[in-house]
Amino acid sequence: MPTTQAKKPSRIQVRNRKRILDAALEVFSRHGYRGATLDQIAEEAGLSKPNILYYFSGKEEIHVTLLNQLMESWLEPLEQLDPEGAPLDEILRYVHRKVEMTRAFPRESRLFANEILQGAPRMAPHLESGLKPLFDEKTALIQSWIDAGRIATIDPRHLIFSIWSTTQHYADFDAQVRVLMPAESGGLDGAEAYLDTLFRKLLTP
Known part of the structure; x- marks a missing residue:
């Protein structure tokens, strides 16, 4: 019996899904998730609410779809830490990638932060299955560099937490940063050089 292949979405359907997801982001x-409504998403997308519900079953499906997409791109810089590279260069390259992601994807950073602040009700499985194994792998890699005397002795877990907090701060607290550093376009102009100096001094043996 021939198998039935799923019908490929049309260009209009692909475009409308992207339009809805961008508006929802x-x-x-x-x-935040709790404060957002389908009516707000429909208005932002310039589509009717029934049109939104044609593509997605509801607010939760839209949110989960965005979070799934986010996790794929969010983990990539950490995955790229190369065991064969120079340890200090690899970690500083990771810091720079995180700054660039903050610059390019501030809404995604806030989406992730809001989900975590609510206790990760929709993302917890991904944290366990996706982030945790990668986190353990890369902290073990950093620990091996420490044990070999190639970087200073620090707790690898807190190092990664510090990189996350210092880079994503500029997106998650953008409104505050812009008030405190109004001439710096949100503070990112000097952030990369500052964080490079900070982590270089911390990690140099």
């Missing part, structure tokens, strides 16, 4: 990053 804006709404969720601004209001």
Whole structure:
């Protein structure tokens, strides 16, 4: 019996899904999951609410779809830590990648932060199955560099937490940063050089 292949979505369907997801990203990053509504997403997308529900079953499916996409891109810089590279260069390259992601994807950073602040109700399985094994792998790699005397003795877990917090701060607390550093376009102009100096001094044996 021949198998039935799923019908490929049309260009209009692909475009509308992208339009909805982009609108939802804006709404969720601004209001959080609890504060966001389908009406707000529909208004942001310039589509009707029934049109939104044609593509997604509801707010939760849209949110989960965004989080799934986010995890793929969010983990990539950490995955790229190369065991064969120079340890200090690899870690500083990771810091620079995180700054660039903050610059390019501030809404995604706030979406992730809002989910975690709510206890990760929709993302917990991904944290366990995706992030935790990668985190353990890369902290073990950093520990091996420490044991070999190639970087200073620090706790690898807190090092990664520090990189996350210092880079993503500029997106998650953008409104505050812009008030305190109004001439710096949100503070990112000097952030990369500052964080490079900070982590270089911390990690140099």
